Amino acid sequence: MSDRALAVVRAGALTTVQDLGRPGHAHLGVPRSGALDQPAAALVNRLVGNPPGAAVLETTLNGCALRPRSEVTVAVGGAPCPVAVDGRPAPWGVPVRIPADALLEVGAAVSGVRSYVAVSGGVTVEPVLGSRSTDLLSGLGPPPLTDGTVLPLGRPARPHARVDVVPQPRPPVELVLRVTLGPRADWFTPEAVAAFASRTFRVSSASNRIGLRTEGPALDRALSGELPSEGMVLGAVQVPPDGRPVVFLADHPTTGGYPVIAVVRAADLPAAAQAVPGTPVRFVAVRGR
Template structure:
């Protein structure tokens, strides 16, 4: 239990990256409403974990934080800072003292936070009070690695980078929230071209366990399993695609589109992962298996509304 902390020194100071890990990026909730211009959404792959971390440190949910994929990550806080880690359970220490995920923690100026490999799941999210204040481009601070803009110089972080923090907050104590439990079942609804696949392929899609390929990235997760065959070999006209859409190219191996995906595509869409379960895709490690569970549109809407109610409940909690 901390006493009321007096934030002093340079309030605009930031965090120094001493070890950057692999593909650590600045992300917020991404760019919305620009797909008709060919601009991808980008943003946190597991948006709900970033939202939880932001709420723990008193930020609006859209504030920018760090998406951490593979350690080691080592950062030095240049001002007194409240921070929270959500998502994957990385081995984390603050000046050698273990740090629990899904809790708000306090760091003095000069203290070092170290994250090693994830013990479970794939991506962790670090939020700091005031958020990370890189330049906002097209209404977002998210890093678009494919287009090379946003975030910090449009790229993954490197040793020696310094990120400016926003206005600090005052809190009296640490606090935590309940975390979601990852399960190997991901809910999806049928896609527009579902009926174009033969009966065997339609059954296989829902019944078999799909393995996440090492060829996966922030644009899409490529899956490995039995080949899915279409009844028709005719080509499709290009159409709009969104994160969560499951395409099936000529190889017959599904591709689940993620936040950095293109805005149009021509592969048949066999299914779409519901929004409430997109975080499960992001948190599935390379080489791990999962199954798709078929649900209808009403179930998808209800699942998202349930999550929104949980967020509103958090807003009503006293964190100060």
């Protein structure tokens, strides 16, 4: 392997390779995948001089540790966390130079769930259907990182950004998700639709890249029976038989048979990716544009 490589010293709870995903294959049953917090992934790529489609690492709650085999520039963003290079504190959210064979430690998230690590040149594992993203539902793309994994890196395209401070949104204390009701709101009782759009739910610890699960009032159906399988979109709020809404995230199944009560605005999904279990969630119905 060339010296443009990154050794994984500590993989963390769940660290995956992510880029813009592989939209356009839903008719074959292929989820779109891609970074859950797309603005954070795009920002760290810009900071290190990568194009927007370069693959980054997405950590989950407890970070990771990496050792580049050559000098690289990295930027860590998304969920705020301590960063250290060879044991010395380094800044979060700006480009940082890492000497060859130095240890980059991305610590546990202080708030939020997912930190993003961009490395100059990007992670260049073999793409599958045009994307390097790990898809946890269907198993496409590279498997989640394990200790000792060595990832190939590309050649840096441009110099890193010259910045001192970059504002980034804070992970949500309360998650407010704007939704457009439907397409299957009529499968629920008027009381259930009213409760959905007014009551407070909480983020469940069973949430993952496939969906943000919630706990709260169960939503009763007006119609019983089975809905024939139908296409599902990113942000769809599906309600399984237990009545607890699930917000579909990047690795969601492309078809499903539970009714979708509403769809979350795409602009609100990055915050959903950063909501820790227990965070209060409110769904606010807005008119379709």
